[in-house]
Amino acid sequence: MRVGELINPPPGTTLLAWRNLAHERARLAVTLVGIVFAVVLMGAQLGLLVGFARTASTLVDHADADLWITPEGTSNVDIAGRLPLARMYEARSVPGVARVDPYMVQFAFWKKPDGGTESVIVVGFDLATQRGAPWALTDGTPADLQRDDGVIVDHLYWDKLGITRLGQLVEINNLRVRVVGATSGIRTFTQSPHVFTTHARAQRLTLFPGYQTTYLLVKLAPGADRDAVRRALAARLPHVEVWTREGFARQTQRYWLITTGAGSALLLAAALGLLVGIVVVGQTLYASTVDRLAEYATLVALGAPTRYLNRVIVKQAAISAALGFVPGLAVTAAMAWLSRYGNTPMLLPGWLALLLAALTLGMCLLGSLVSIRRVTRIDPTMVFA
Template sequence: MNAVTSRPEENITPTKTDTDDSAGAPGPVPPSRRTHLAWRNLADTPIRTIVSLGGIGFAILLMFMQLGFLGSVGDTATVVYDRLRCDVIVRSPDYLSIYDPASLRGELPKWLAGLPEVRRVIPLDIGVTQWQNPQDHSFRAIALMGIDLDEPAFVLPELSAGTRASLRPVGAVLIDDASGADFGPQQGGRFGRDDIGVTTDVAGSEATIQGTFAMGTGLAANGALLSSRDTFQKLTPGGHKNRVSLVLIQLADSERIDAGLQAINRRLQSLGGTSAYAVAITLDQAKSSEQQMWYTQTPIGMIFAIGVALAVLVGGVISYMILAADVTAHLSEYATLKAIGYSNRFLIKTLLTQSSLLAVLAFPPALILSLVLYYVTSIASGIAIDMTWLRVALVLTLSLLMCNAAGVFALRKLLKAEPASLF
């Protein structure tokens, strides 16, 4: 810490009451001088500072990556909900997730359509079936969504009148162009025009690709199919006759969602008596509950959440080791400051300023590298990982807290020591 002793007249000359409070004692050094002193401490040993920035930057990068993975869990959980045409969703009390929704009686849409608060009722079938790769004939689990071709459940540009007409023959399907390469596209690792007309086995029945659509896959399913409701019944195992997975409701007045939701719940209560026949929730509530389910009730969400906590812990340990080594290396210089009357408060502020500078300097390279890794990971996995301003602000805040907490712990040894004993 040669910067501490090299130019005392510029950096550490005490002014009023900078030392311990006593009669006539000088005062606190202005923040600009504390910052200058902390900066000189870093600039005086550039090699050590670069190594320190690398260690802290690595911890910040870990936080960005773990938060990115955790964010992708929530983003992919709602890819289906984001395309639905509805205000309210009616689902089974046994609903687990969007691809495991249980089912309701097929007459329910008709029973709800008569409410004056309801403008349109749209049935949707959704589940998971077995797809045979047309190239190597291996089987993969794939999501399948069955829609009413006259009232499509999804807002998709691909669902034109001509495309819906091509889905009327039983066995006709569209495949999500984001479905993974392990589902057997003809060329390029993605499904496209070359795959139109390909016939393969789905749950023991033939299915023919009539085109592609763009919705996006996720952690729950790496591929997805879209078909008519009749094709859905044929291509999914188990009995689905006279059953529906979800009932989508467009209200007559979308501005009065609460009133419409109450009316629907009253009708459901009258149908079910004392037992829960079905559950009605708003689209926003459905999205939120799906994300929370993935965050808190699935191993993958919990793993990434724990990963974020571990990244902060690792960063704190790295920051502590860096700052503790710096304090130990310059213990005599810090002791000199205490001996000539500088207070513990000044030493704390100086070291916290230094630790904040380390966090701020390490942040931009870590941010840039995380953007590159987000892009590479998204391409390799087929799951989009997007940087958000909220994530940037959160990681910056965690970085500052992490480094400042490490600085306080690193200073404990110095604060407990007497200046005379340090020489």
């Protein structure tokens, strides 16, 4: 189809659909407002869901480990049990394992300079390999953590934690630390900010003995079969679970989004948006169809088969979907862009935009069903009334 035909299609179902919409501008405006509202509502809720999911598993996604060894019964990365560090040496002896590094993730109390207290998650990584180190650094480097009391905190949470400058002294579990670096955009699902430091300091700050950690990060030797190594580690090490990175990320997302009900609430709101869209499109399209029943009856009298009439209505729905989707997506994208500056992440990856487009089209087509049913039962003799 040429560009000109998109704007001014040749006589047929597309032209009838387009003109039916264009000649009822007030009704079209109502339809489009409804679709935009539905797209924004669905986009915002699904964007938040994706954002929350990515945030929930952000430590797992960025730790650069092929496999995670966790204490038995671990349900998510943020709430960890304890592992003997000896497991690290046992794991290193399993064929196919190239490296095993300890990794600490543990809640702690942060005393703000003004005296208030906040909950934080202390994240400790091996400074030598930097596996599990903070990413998106804007101030300082991981090497700055070599200072006795260094920690790195994301800029998003500086206000919340009362941080005003690099070098500031604060307390975690009543032990003094110094802010030596900052990252940008490392959010936390639990609203307890991540505080990155060395593994040894994380053990000290969270009152862990030196022979315990929370996780072991496994890097495989080149060419090693990940699943075979995972099974070998699980068989070799007692009282642990061995996860692939993707598996542990999914488990963490499931825990926070499903177990807590946060995901269900977001999905419910998105479904509400879908429902609103179906109702709005259905009502306006049906009103338009009823107003034009004589025209549809004329088409039938002229020999139009039912599918011809259905095509007109479906195309009206599809054109409405396209016209409403574009501004709806623009608003959603703007909201996602603005959310970069806030604590609540909202993401709009390409696949989600495509999903939104499909949902919008589906919503409009569902809305057109009542109209289709109406014209299917049309009596062509009404043209003689």
